[in-house]
Amino acid sequence: VPAMAARVIKCALALVVAVGVPAVVGQQDYAEQMESLAQRHAGDMRASARADPEGQRREAMAQQMLSDMLRDVSAMLDHGSPTAKEAAVARLLQMAVQSSSGSMFHPTTFRNAAIRSGVVPKIIKLMAAGNDHAKYLGAGALQALALDDPTTTLDNGHQAAICQMGAVPVLVAMLKQGSGGGRAAARSEGVYEFLQTSAASALGTLAEAEACRRLIVAAGAVEPLVAIAMFGSDQTKLAAIGALDMLQFNAADVKAQVSSAGANSLLKGLTQYGSDVLRESAADVLAGLNAPAKALSAEQRGEAVKELRLRNMDRREQLMEQARILYGGVQTPFKVTNPNARTESVEYMLN
Structure with a gap:
């Protein structure tokens, strides 16, 4: 796995791992595109494996293992109890991390297979329909699948596909969660902030795709994002x-x-009174707001949004390192779901 690709994935997932469906639009077109990309990728792998019989055997084993694991996750999401469904999403997140850490399958192979599954x-x-923990894990999983490997174009369509499958409304709703009664009690446990952080992170990743950007803006994400940037924790x-x-x-x-949502005054304030990382980030966004469109x-x-992502990723790493030094890491209000939990029999459900 290229070092840059692994770094992108690990950093984006670090915070999440520490702890009725909208109508599908254009899914058939995307499925055809993904099938073409998958065939191309498989062709490259077969060409490489022909010169290496042992490599061919390992590749076949890895593909079968990946297929079986995704089949288990899908079955649990269909038939499991609420707790088992959360464990299935946590398992998917674990697979994303493993794929970026030199596991048997490449991150691009994993994401292609997961989207198509x-x-x-x-x-x-x-x-x-789920509870806060399910939303938190789900946002992390969507972000993991939306990440693309900057060294290849084989997974560039994942962001648009996830948005077309209906991810944007549920993520924007998470941004707004906690704006009603009971906010103070929930904030004491940090639940809403973690939901908002995970949703904002996922939306920021999805917004790299122009089609997603339009959907996110149309869904009303701008005002709650400005509000979160005003009242939230540094993360x-x-x-x-x-x-x-x-x-x-x-x-x-x-x-x-x-600008109309009040971002200019907020960002100017952060450039003066925020932490070093926030000051730099606020200054960059403020400069972007004042720059004419080209x-x-x-x-x-x-290429430009890729640079934005890498810049934001560097700052997130800095902030998480500060949290590690000061507090021993990022603490979440959620209990960690055991990805290996089997409260339902997957084998029974598949037979």
Whole structure:
């Protein structure tokens, strides 16, 4: 696994691992695209394996193992108890981390297979109907599947596909969670902030795709992101600022909407009174809001948002390192779900 790709995935998942479905639009077109990419990737693997019989055997074993694991996750999401469904999503997250750490399957292979397996709509359904822990894990899983390997184009369509499958409304709803009664009691446990942080992080990753950016803005994400950046913890502020940064990039209409929501005064305040990491992030977003939009090709935009992601990733690493030094790590209000828990018999359900 290329070092940069592994670093992108591990950093984006670090915070999450520490702890009715909307209509599908255009899924058939995406399925055809993914099938083409999968065939291309498989062709490359077969060509390599022909010169290495042992490599061919290992590749076949890895593909079968990945298929079986995703089948288990999918079955648990279909038939498991609420706790078992959460464990299934946690297992998917664990697989994402393992794929970035030199496991038997490459991160791109894993994400391609996961998207094609049909687990994404099931995760979104669980998030829409489940408890806070399910939403938290689900947002992390969606972000894990939305990440792309900067060294290849084989997984560049995942973000748009996840948005087309209905992820945006449930993530935007998580941003707004806690705005009603009972907020003070819940905030004492940090639940809402962690939900908002995970949702903002996922939306920031999805917004790299132009199609997702439009859906996220249309769903009303800008105002709650500005509010979160104003009142949240440093981790939450950084996630919200990163999402706003991606949404406003080279988009005159979104720049105006972000400014109208009060972001300019907020960002100016953070450049003066925030932590070093927040000051840098706020200054960059403020500069972006004041920069005129330019005519960019799809390739130029893709390269630019990739740079934004890497910059935001570096700052998230800095903030998490500070939390590790000061507090021993990022603490969450959720109990860790055991990804290996088997409260239901997967084998029985599949037979």
